[in-house]
Amino acid sequence: MVLACIVQFAQVILRTFYDPECIVIFEALMRHGRKHNEDLANILHLKSQQTKRIITRLTEDHLVNQIMVKNERGAGKKEGIEYFIDFHEFLDVVRQRLNMMYDMAESSQMKKSKxxxxxxxxxxxxxxxxxxxxNEIDPQTNLFLCNECHSQLIEDETEQKTPDDKNLETDDKKQSQNTGDQNNIQQKHALTDLEIISDLLEQLDEVDRQIKEQFQLKEEKAQYEIGGVKTQGPDSWKDPFEIEGH
Ligand SMILES: [Zn+2]
Structure with missing residues (x-):
C-alpha cells in the first residue's frame, strides 16, 4: 500500500500546480493502478481523446509513467501503452522542481529587495x-529615518505598481500599524511564493522521513528473521511505494 503521507502529498502538489482535469486523471491512476487510456476513459466516463490529451501532459511532466504492454499468450489482456504512477520517481521529480522554484522565488525576492x-x-x-x-528608526513612530538629514522616510510613490500590489500594500500597512512592525511592509508579498514553496518542501521532508521509517522497519524485520525470532519482529512493513493489487 502506498504510504498515506505520499498520497496526501501528491494530492497537495496536484492541487497546487494543476487544473481539475489533471487532478481527476491522476487520482484515478492512484486509485486504480496501471491502466490503458481507454480503460481510464471508461472509468471516468470521458472521451478517450480527452483523457489522452491530459495524460500526455502528465507524462511530459514526468508525474505519470508509461509502459508498453505486449499481449501475453492471448490472456485477453489488451496490448499497448499502460499508464501508472511511480511514486518514487514522482517524489524525485517534485523535489527537483520545488528546489528550482525555490531558487527562482528567492532570487526574485532579492531583486525586489534592491x-x-x-x-x-x-x-x-x-x-x-x-x-x-x-537606517536608524525613530523610536516613537517606528519609522525609518534618513541617513543624510534625519527626516522620516516615506514610501516611494513614484514607483510603478500594479493594482494588486497596492491592495496588498494597504493590507500590509494595516497589519504593520497594528504590530508596529514597519520593517516587514514590503517584504511580505515577495515572501508569499517563497513561503508556499518552503512549506511544500517541509511537507516533502516529512514524507521522506516517514518513508525512511518504513524501510527501517523492513530492516528490523529482516534482522529478527535472521535471528529466528520471527514473532517479535515488527510486522507492519509495507512497501511504501506499492499501489495495492499491482
Ligand atoms: Zn533626507
Missing amino acids: EIVYVCPRCGEKYSELEVQF
Whole structure:
C-alpha cells in the first residue's frame, strides 16, 4: 500500500500546480493502478481523446509513467501503452522542481529587495528595502529615518505598481500599524511564493522521513528473521511505494 503521507502529498502538489482535469486523471491512476487510456476513459466516463490529451501532459511532466504492454499468450489482456504512477520517481521529480522554484522565488525576492521603496521627503535621498534595514528608526513612530538629514522616510510613490500590489500594500500597512512592525511592509508579498514553496518542501521532508521509517522497519524485520525470532519482529512493513493489487 502506498504510504498515506505520499498520497496526501501528491494530492497537495496536484492541487497546487494543476487544473481539475489533471487532478481527476491522476487520482484515478492512484486509485486504480496501471491502466490503458481507454480503460481510464471508461472509468471516468470521458472521451478517450480527452483523457489522452491530459495524460500526455502528465507524462511530459514526468508525474505519470508509461509502459508498453505486449499481449501475453492471448490472456485477453489488451496490448499497448499502460499508464501508472511511480511514486518514487514522482517524489524525485517534485523535489527537483520545488528546489528550482525555490531558487527562482528567492532570487526574485532579492531583486525586489534592491528596488527603491523609501524616499526622504526633505532631501530626496532614496533607499531600497535592503539599504533601509541599516537606517536608524525613530523610536516613537517606528519609522525609518534618513541617513543624510534625519527626516522620516516615506514610501516611494513614484514607483510603478500594479493594482494588486497596492491592495496588498494597504493590507500590509494595516497589519504593520497594528504590530508596529514597519520593517516587514514590503517584504511580505515577495515572501508569499517563497513561503508556499518552503512549506511544500517541509511537507516533502516529512514524507521522506516517514518513508525512511518504513524501510527501517523492513530492516528490523529482516534482522529478527535472521535471528529466528520471527514473532517479535515488527510486522507492519509495507512497501511504501506499492499501489495495492499491482
Ligand atoms: Zn533626507
